[in-house]
Amino acid sequence: MGRFHLKIWQIMLGGALAVLLTGQIAPADAFHAVDADVMIFLFGMFVVGEALVSGGYLSCIAHRFFAGVKNPDRLVLCILFGAGILSALLMNDTLAVIGTPLVLALAAGRRISKKLLLLTLAFAITTGSVMSPIGNPQNLLIALHSGMASPFITFAVYLAVPTLACLGITYGVLRWTCRDDFQPRGWEEQPAPACDARKMIPAQVALAVILVLTLANVVASLVTVTMPVSLPLIAIGAALPVLILSEDRTAILRSIDWCTLVFFAAMFVLMASVWQTGFFQSMATDGMFTSVPALLGTSVVISQFISNVPFVALFQPLVQQAGSGTARLMALAAGSTIAGNLTILGAASNVIIIQNAEKQGETLTFFEFLKVGLPLTIIQIVIFAGWLAVVG
Template identity: 35%
Template sequence: MVQSFHSFEKIVASFVIIFLIGFLMLRTKQSKTPVWVVMALSSSIMVFSNLVPPDEIINSIDFEVILFLLGMFSIVAVIEQSGLLAYSISKIIKFAKNNSVYKISIFLSLGVGIFSAFLINDTLAFMGAPIIFALARVIKIDPKPLFFVMAFAITIGSVMSPIGNPQNMLITTQSGLKAPFLEFFLYLGIPTLLNLLITPIIILRSYRIKNDKKVEYLNTFEGEIKNKNDAVLGVLALLGIITALIVNDILSIGGNILFSNRGVIPFVVATLTYFFLSNPRNVLRGIDFGAIIFFITMFITMNGVWKSGLFQGLFNTLVPGPENVFESYFAIVFLSLTVSQFISNVPFTKLFTSYLILAGYTSNHTYAWLSLSMASTIAGNLTILGAASNIIILEGLESRYRFTTSFFEFLKLGVVVTLVNLAIYSPFLIFGAYIS
């Protein structure tokens, strides 16, 4: 009887995973159905099948991550609606005036990548289409290389910060890292900047674009600050969050931590910021509540998948104990890159963090958690389905400018870029693991 029940659990979990994979593979053609709707349906299946009993729903949700997202989405909405984000990016682009196509692409990569480390990366993706098309028109090249530069830069840049993307925050809250902000930048800062410099060169050379062309006129993408008061508040709030996280990390090294639940810091700062905004209701409308619903229902769905035991056999076979640094690093990277292509990187990260904790990985095994962060994030560079930001940029280009690229064209370039990314990140992480 018990065995048949476990079989039923695995059947349900398998159905949900296949359902999610099928949707993710077809979502570029079915954009009218948001991902959060499908994840919400998946969570309902888990509840109705009793893999996640109703009494366990609340305990399945990581509210620290939810509060983090609400706080960061609020601050990002302030910065975006005030016009500061568009203004900053237009200044970065104009700074490349009178330079070559290669320098412009590198400026774009560095600028977008650094922004992506401190703002939720999908926000920059929404601005991707107009930036790419404006630049391509003035430089007089195919928009595809610039699409790849921006898509890869958004993904790569978000690696080096615990607030750069949702999976990093998930790892931060689940792993118990003692000083995540400092550890992320110490291990991942330099290799991320190197990747942001090298990746656009790889892309332009793959499209055989020469480096002998100067661009004299670069004002096709104009950005202006619409509300100075809100722009200042947005900057102060973001600086406040970063400062609080760094101070909290420094204090935690000495055992005097202020916030053990770091995810509440952006939420607290955001709640204070709302009071001083010109129009807080407009900012609230700018929050991506679909993403919030996605994460709430994703936690429920992945709890059901975890309880079914569907992936434990695979993980047990491939992942050694934390004492085997070299082997575990490559196992974490391999699983992150492959499984993320099927169930997306955030659900994979939720599943895999649960496994690593069970397998004995603690906050002292910094290399393992940062390897997971790096690999699950750059999984978005491997295929067009690997990161939501890829889809967001491409959908904007398709709907506004009738531009598109195929799954296999992305894969062809993505394999090269991902391998180069790994070649740069790996020495830093492996060396850091042995000296820590």
């Protein structure tokens, strides 16, 4: 806006302050609107993500994983499935922060287009995060507010297969739209990063806690159809080893993404105020919620204007009021998430990737992203619609 550059968290905070100061929502209602479970979960996952980076554990894992990958095709496939599956466990915004410098280093060492690997990372973490209740914030909102007894099982049954298919399709679309960037241009051996085993222990323990507690939930869901360990408890359980054992706990706490936490707190206040007006309820039609293809399309389009997390915060109650069933909730999760593959503005993780890339002199333009994202999103909508029609 002129000479002023406003960040997304500042815009959302301004909206929340506006409705508070103008009396559109009472302070008590605003306080209760902030979802403590979501805030606790995000805080815990941000602590773990920062520990993985600062302790050097992620760099060591990445070097071992990519050391022998010289061919551009193999590298893109490894990033797609590696980052995609990892985002289902660590949340896509976390992977956006820690993955950007990694792919830029890989591109420089292998003389591959940096734009190609940035696009690959963005599409990988957006698409891969669809299949898990902890893969992204909007899935977390759906899992926590829908009353699902076993969200890990539900998301896996409805969304794992099409998500893996979409990751494979993403490679094909990248290969088609960016074919010139797949030409090999030489390769240089990269030195192994310095790995301090003692500093990596807290991050290793945190990652093990996430895996063990997630597995315990999955097993328990199969036996009792309940989730014994809540999602916020998983995140806090993983963050505690870092906060207790790490010598760098103060630096980690300073470095976590506090702005995103402010964004979510403000979003809850603003969306609660908007919900009280009945504006979106009056615009919504039954066709939006009873048809899976319509819900997928609506989610993708509207998320471009208000981003996917606020969209889910507003529309999930409408989907549930319509009594639309699990398949429609999964369509809401899938549509609002793959909206991030259409344009840069569709997901916060895209903005995070570009902001981090610009610090190192690289970027992606709106049309560079759209050139790949438009055909990719259309194909992915068809895949998810077809699968949900079968299982729903």
